[in-house]
Amino acid sequence: MIPKLQFQAPKLALFASLSTLICCALPALLITLGADAVMAGLAANVPGLIWLTAHKGFLFGGAGVLLAIAAAAKWFTRNASRPIDPAQAKACMRMRRSGTHILGAAVIAYVSSRLFAFFAADFLL
Secondary structure: OHHHHHHHHHHHHHHHHHHHHHHHHHHHHHHHOOOOOHHHHHHHHOHHHHHHHHHHHHHHHHHHHEEEEHHHOOOOOOHHHHHOHHHHHHHHHHHHHHHHHHHHHHHHHHHHHHHHHHHHHHHHH
16 A cells, blocks of 8 residues: 555645646736736636635645645655565666655645745735
8 A cells, every 4th residue: 555655645746736836826927927818718718717716725735735645655665675676676766766756846836836826926916
């Protein structure tokens, strides 16, 4: 169970972090840049965008929980044994490194979207 969680949790965390970017950071960026018509077209064509923006606290909370689960899974399995076969051990280490990179990208996306959603609007508008 844990090795599967180690490989799947960073992907789920990245998905949740990217959803926070789409719901909250992208509209704030578009409005800040003066692309109000683009934002209006986006809001008209993406049905759940307004609902996600209205409930951004739950979205950020869920994304934060997924990030915490992914980080905990990476931390607790950091010293897990590797396969004996050299080819499988190399593939295992490659998967561990890619999971770390994915988790890092998810954290960057989460932090940047959180800054846009909660703080940048006060300073830029």
